[in-house]
Amino acid sequence: MASSTAFPGTVSADSINDVSGSVWPESAKRNAAGALEIDGVDVRDAVTEFASPLFVLSETEVRSRAARYRAAYTSAGAHTVYYAAKAFLSVAVARWVTEEGLGIDVASGGELAIAMRAGVPGDRLLMHGNNKSVQEIDMAINFGVGRIVIDSFEEIARIAESAARHNVVQKVLVRATVGVEAHTHEFIATAHEDQKFGLSASAGTVDEAVRRISKLPSLTLVGLHSHIGSQIFDAAGFEVAARRIVSLAQRIYDEQGIEIEEINLGGGMGIAYIEGDDPLDVDAMAAEIGEIVAKECAEAGIPLPALAFEPGRGIVGPAGITLYEVGTVKRVELDHDQIRTYVSVDGGMSDNIRTALYGAEYTVTLASRLSFAEPVLSRVVGKHCESGDIVVRDCWLPGDVTAGDLLAVAATGAYCRSMASNYNQLPKPAVASTRDGALATVLRRETIADLLALDPYAEERG
């Protein structure tokens, strides 16, 4: 029987309805009707209003997580905690995080335009990108973006030229690759300078960039930047990165007399996607990183610089879920007489590419009702023309899941809507926010008319 196998971790029919675990939004619960509720909003009502598939983002939780990150990292020595907009950005989200005291890290003209439209002050913004266009640089400098992170030699001249043209002295950081790549449970501290981002800390390339910047009157170097990876569960990778950045700062001071006032250690703080994921909590991670930097600076004999961080996933990831409607259910016989139940939903790899792209794992629950049917080994798949179109590879769902049921996938607030596509010409889902029992539109659902509007040959014949 499916439920007696050890894969992917058995569940009882009783616990399968549970939404109290750390992967679900803090406010998630079952209401009297057995339906999932977020911030007091019944997900069935959300789908009635916004259609399925639907991203639901708890405003309450984005705000509380933003505030928590700001408090934790400020206590650990940060002057600014930037929200990494790539995780998910809209005007509403930009306003929430700004109101909670965060800056915003933008990595394109599009992200910058949204932050600008939200009214985020320029000095709260920092711009990234390994190939910023001249237009993007001009846009950033014209708006008064507080910091631009330099990622290449070409950019030094481009940014200097734009700043001179705008008659400003632009604050910049240099992004250093420190030979550390960190993901989830492990980090590797060799060989990862072989990548497109930043300039090498060990090869003297950062030193050369600093030398060039110091000669340009329209640029002022404020610091060094390092981002070592994403979905990191402990502080070990940050320790190596901090040590290397601090020794780089020391060398720059010794050799060029330039003091590094600011060290930005990027983002990457991990979250739980499935039961068993156990990242350090926000306060513990911040405290550990803060202590590490303080220790490294003390050992190097340099004053503690102002710190900055750029969490993205940690702020929005756990605050979001995706709702899908089930369309078809197929039972497929596997070897050893096992059955896998393929549950097809009305979205898929166009709204969540992470499973196909990274082998990401997710938690799913039947959201529109309770069920005490025997759990069956299931795979939640999308509606795209590709067998790799999988949303949740291995999960247990009640054996009576059927067309019309709503499923909820947890922890989809980061890197799902922001990485969405129109594959198979599916319109992108809406994003609805929840707060105090009320729903609001963060992004409306795309329509087929939106898709047709891009195509000049698609004008309706009169």
Ligand code: LLP
């Ligand atoms: N700062 C920089 C310079 C970054 O490149 C990133 C992420 C962040 C901050 C924010 O990292 P976070 O705290 O969100 O981990 N699409 C992938 C993640 C790519 C992250 C790219 N850079 C995913 O879905 O897992």
